[in-house]
Amino acid sequence: MKTSKHPLGTLVETDVLVIGAGASGCGAALGARDQGLDVVIMDKGKLESCGAIGGGNDHYMAVLDEPGAPFDTVDDLIKFYAKPLNGYTPTMLREGWYNHMRYFLDKLGKAGVGFSKKADGTYLRTQGFGQPGHWWIHISNGMTIKRAMARVVRAAGVESLDYTMAVKILVDDGKACGALGWNVRTGEFVIVKAKCVVSAQGRSATRSTDNSTHNPFNVWQYPYNTSGGLVLGYDAGAAVTELDTYQRATMLPKGYGCPGMNGINSSGAHEINALGERFMGKYDPMMENGVRNNQIQGTFQEQMEGSGPPFYMDMRHVDEDVVHELQYVLMPGDKATFNDWAECTGTDFQHKLLEVEIGELIFGGAIAVNDQFETSVPNLFCGSVFLYCSGAMCGGYEAGRQAGMRAQGITGFGKVNEELAARVKEEIFAPMRVDPAEGVKYQEIEQAVRNVMCYYMGFRRSMAGMARALEKIQFLNSQSSRLHAETLRELMRCHEAHEILTVSELAIQATMERKETGRCVYKLRDYPELNPEMAKPLLVIRTENGPRFQWGKAPLL
Incomplete structure (x- = not known):
């Protein structure tokens, strides 16, 4: 990274700029850095704590080809996710997700992330969200995963512009060539010139609806993610997609914005309505462990028919060790304050029903990409394509890798429109x-x-x-x-x-x-x-x- 003074503020020059330092941004930075290039990652937060995984994560999704494990191949992953609606192609899923799953397992495991294992040394995995196989690896210390990821990124030699909010992607001659931003703590205006840009700011826009607490920061997803990546990409001329279908909700413990529904549903929990009935069989053949949207639609339909609220998750019949891990390891791994909340509310998965509610509805989408994770704007790539922590990291890595290979063939920087930069600075403040x-x-x-x-x-x-x-x-x-x-x-x-x-x-x-x-x-x-x-x-x-x-x-x- 080369830094110099500019009449408007600070000028930074780098080979690859990654906007967003969450899971996909860290993955993108490593993907570009592994090509031997100079890489800068910028985020309005701090690398060690920003992004959706900054608050913790309880599972890592991985298809591992383990002998004897059913539905555990790349073909199974492709069959489940390559749908006409989302635009995921077999090439994207194979090259951009499957190929990098073990890379991050190894990297993060060596950095101290506790991926749970069984007595035979294989990973402890469970089934979830209607998937055919056991793809979800449990994480025993999920609240520290982002700090571990940050250590890996910094050790790789990636430069980080912490507390720097991107507000515009720069384009010259129709090609992405950098970004404009500002330091949210000092007010310093920043111009970044780059040969390629990777957008990695996540898919979700939180705070556009709320749950029963009416606290927009007590929510399922990262409350500081307001879909800046999609907005900046759209502003730069890139086609965006899934705005009509990436509208998601989940079940939440009543009054607490930490879902944990993957772990709860996969434990064998039963969802019960106000009449004491287990009802999810009417809406999904896999019951509570089916597709997330079906659980939301089913619960909402029960509510429309007067069968709730309240709604409960019943785990009293579930194995004691499974429930203990869920309440005291996985849930606080997803949000560190869970046990404090549980103590205040008398929550006890093993002996009491857990009241749940439909949480806030999240809007969002993604910048549309081709098989090389490049958008319709040349030299602008997007790493926030796939779902979940695993999908974000792996998709980010592939976007960064492709951006790095492209940048290797570019000799100079695009031209910054100085009048535009000055106008944007005025608009920021x-x-x-x-x-x-x-x-x-x-x-x-x-x-x-x-x-x-x-x-x-x-x-x-x-x-x-x-x-x-x-x-x-x-x-x-x-x-x-x-x-x-x-x-x-x-x-x-x-x-x-x-x-x-x-x-x-x-x-x-x-x-x-x-x-x-x-x-x-x-x-x-x-x-x-x-x-x-x-x-x-x-x-x-x-x-x-x-x-x-x-x-x-x-x-x-």
Whole structure:
């Protein structure tokens, strides 16, 4: 990394820039660094704690080809995940996920992550989320996984721009060539020149709806992930996808934003409604251990019919050792404060029912990529493609590896538009110049977004309701210039609020294009059946006149 002074702030030059330092960002940094290149990773948080795994993780998904283990091959992985809807191809799954699963098992294991093993030395794995095989490796010290990952990244020689929020991807002659950002602690403006850029800021936009606690930071996913990667990619001209289908929810312990449902469901727990009935057999042949969306839809349907709330997970019949590991190892590995909450509430998996609820609905998506994880903008790659900690790390690694190979053939840097950079700097700090008497706080804008999205974009929808939601979100977007910040922390929140507004608007527009029911967690009253012609990804591309929609990745990617 080469650093120098610039009239606008600090100038950084590197071969590969990775935006986002969570699981996929760390994977991308290692993938590029393993090509022998200079790599810089930037994030508004600190490398040791940022990203969804910064709060912990209880499982690592891996297909390992173990002798005698059923459904444990790359072909099984491809059969389960290569679907027309998500755009995952066999090549992407093989080269970008399967090929790197053991790489991270070895790297993180040597760094101190406790992947649980059985007496015969093989990994302790369980089945989950409707998958055919036992693919989920238990982690005994999941709350430390991000610190271990950070040690691996720093030891590899990757340079980290901590506390630096990216706000724009730079493009020259149609190709990505860097990014603009600012330090959320010092206010320093940063220009990064790079031969290739990897977007790795995750797939989810939290804080656009809430759960029963009405605390937008007491949620399932990382609350600081506001889908900045998708927003920046869209702004740079890259096609984005899954805005219409990547709308997810999970069951939560009532009042606590740490799901642990993979471990709970795979333990053999039964979900019970208010009538004392185990009901999930009506909605998924694998009962509670089936597809996550089916559990949400099933629970919501029971609620609509008056069979709840309350809803409970019953683990009183489950093996004592399994339940003990679940409550005292896996759950706090996913969120370190779980045992404190359990003590305060008298939670006891072995002897009491655990009350659960449907949590907040998460919107988001991904930048669309080809088999080389390159987006429709040349030299811009995306590592946040696959699901889960494992998918993020491995997909990130492949995106970084491909970016590194591309950067090796590039001799110089793209040109930075100085006028654009100056304008972006002005826009970054504009909320601090807004008159407090005329301005609005980010909390007001965010809460208004949550009110709209919860009311119109829930688990039951109509075209008229979504049109009304779009009208309201667009009005809120028109008010974003009134956002007022008094501190740098509030300024960061203002930019997150803008990302939440953008992804909410795009999600509504994309969902209105998908005129069917059955491919996501919601049901659409106007179109209650599946439409076979829509079994393909929907791409959204920015134009001067608003978003343009395209069904299928070809010929763009």
